[in-house]
Amino acid sequence: MDYRFNAGSAPLLVSMPHVGTDIPDDIAAGMAPCAQARADTDWHLEQLYGFAQELGASTLAARWSRYVIDLNRPPENTNLYPGQDTTGLCPVDTFAREPLYQPGRAPDAAEVQRRLAAYWQPYHDCLRTELSRLLARHGRVVLWEAHSIASVVPRFFEGKLPDLNFGTADGASCDGTLTELVTNLARAGERFTVAVNGRFKGGHITRRYGNPAGGVHAIQLEMCQSTYMNESFPFDYRPDLAAQVQPVLRDMLQAAAGWARP
Template sequence: MNNFLKFDIKDKIVVRSPQKKILPLIVSSPHSGRNYPPDFVAASALTPLRLRSSEDSFVEDIFSYAPDLGASLIQALFPRVFVDVNRQPYELDPTMFSDFLPHYVITQNSRISAGLGTIARVVSNGERVYKNKLTFQEAEERINHFYRPYHDALQTLINNTKDEFGYCILLDCHSMPSGRIGTNNPSQSKPSRLAEIVLGDCHGTSCHPHIMKSSNEFLTECGFSVRRNIPYAGGFITRNYGKPKEGVHALQIELNRALYMDEQHIEPLEEIKPLRHAMTGFMEQLGNLVISDMGYKEAAE
């Protein structure tokens, strides 16, 4: 029996709810977990520090004031390299497994080819994660005991928020390596400026257009260089839950790690403090957007 099966739910997921829910906002941090199961680390070909290179480190800290604003915050405490909740449940690379995969498993897409399926083959710099091949049972145990509880908890938050407010805004929070450059012009292969923030709405399908517009304007006014949808349009969480016609609006945000951390040593910099302050203001602005039959307006109006 894998030791990680003994993990209690409190070791897998944290949901921080406000004393009083004032905003129809849910903040999700699916990739900042750093609770590494010991038997997973032992099975890896990498050092613990190299394993952490795929983390969206400290993102939960940057958005930690969500409950103080009256919003809910959910975080996966386990790392994405162990099982990635921002994928479909069964995106698996067959070359990683010693046995055959069931027919319902997705075995071919761009994420799997890159080694970044539900169970990752590599970390962010392309280094191989495992010494040996896995069994499908190992993957299914991670999916059933870690992946599904996260999505169950997130769906419950969405349902409760919709019941209370009539709609819900989901902000899915990530960080990106500083070497990745974004541009709004698909024909421009070498953009002139490094994106500090990339906002993704799945090319206009996961949230009301005013959410993207107002978010872009607010963050730009804060002094950040902001790009939309390129190179990150939104992962599984944004695509799966963002259903504007059903009252669920999902927006993905990617923060350039150079803004707040030493990427080589995975340590926060002093600059994390003003970034946290800016993101607190952003969450407040986002949560105060309300929907009516006539469109969007400011909650204070």
């Protein structure tokens, strides 16, 4: 199976497109040693969001590493942040600009198309099908795009990233009342720093599937990994840190599901 999926009953789908760590043997054979660390994975999000199914949420988590193909990039590989540096649909380097492939082994156009069909499309087919099911059942659904990233990545932003970064494509993918609801919960207690439509405005999934007029409200949360894990290899999960942020995540998801119910 190309993903891990659980169908829930609430009008809420939690998508985790960057948690995958598997790399097919034929692709791994052409990669550089640095690829084995999978450093740019959204580590441990399935564990961090382990409570989601208790809330009745559907969950969808990638199997394949973003080094194989990035499920949160458009199939035509357009830059989601024009003028800013990003990695592509089939990344050729890491966030630290280390080459991912041995010389002459980077994927060509035909290989990119093969990976789109084999690894990208199944995830999106499942995502689309589940959104349609939940929409038919409830009339309104929240798509929660769960992501995480190292708190300091000079390639993409200066200094340290805020702890919790919400993206709604500058308001186009999600009703403003829902955005306000969840971000107010994120700010409660003043434990975590929060940004809305800052450096991260939502990737392809948020922008493609978010359609408030059609009843689908998509919001991306890009979390600093320092809020729940060690950011250096071997990227250990930190239950002591996670215990501080999980109640906030639970409150936000519970509120989002409640907001979407008729």
